[in-house]
Amino acid sequence: MDDDLEGLSREELLAEVRRLRAGIRAHRDSSGHELCWHHPQLWGLLPEKVDPAIAVPPWPKFLRGCVAYRESLERQAPEAPTHDAEYDGGRG
Template identity: 40%
Template sequence: MDDDLQAFDCDAVIAEVKKLRAGIRQHRDSTMRGCIHYRQSLDNQAPDAPIHDKEFNG
């Protein structure tokens, strides 16, 4: 599945990473409160972790 990566030079890898990061940010920001499934996963994996209950205005 990832065999195409072997042919990438450094510039192509950087471009691909930037494209993927932009996609991740777009998905993350699409609901303004983050991905619900991601949040639930964190809650399940670390139920005793401290909770930050303030909105992020970044």
Template identity: 65%
Template sequence: MDNELDGWSREQLIAEVKRLRQGIREHRDSTGHDLCWHHPALWGLLPEQTDPQPTVPEWPVFIQGCIRYRQSLDEQAPQLPRTDQHYQP
């Protein structure tokens, strides 16, 4: 895997690093309700042509995961601002 990089020029490698960094930044900068969404664009940055389909938990298990994620934000980042803005599709 990734053997094709061995033959790339310096310019090609720099362009690839910039492309990957941009994708990572877009994912990193997700905020609010966008954090809850499926992010196939991030996986699409890889050269493998796959279409990974997630296993979707049943509602009670899914909601428990959402609650645990939100609790982890309280534990790991209690200084972050909070909002009561509702999701707008």
């Protein structure tokens, strides 16, 4: 699956590592409402281009998952500041 790496020079490998690290950092540094979003740009860093077959839970189960995720953040990062802003529909 990663055979494309075999023919890369040291410089090309370093450039690839930097590109991947930048993508991971962008995902890691997501905050506020960005935490809730589907991030296909992260998967797009991989050389194999596939359209991920996602499955979306029904609304009640999806919302329970959102609540569970938020509760896990409360446990794992209780010192995190509160981002008290309404979602603006991705307009800024």
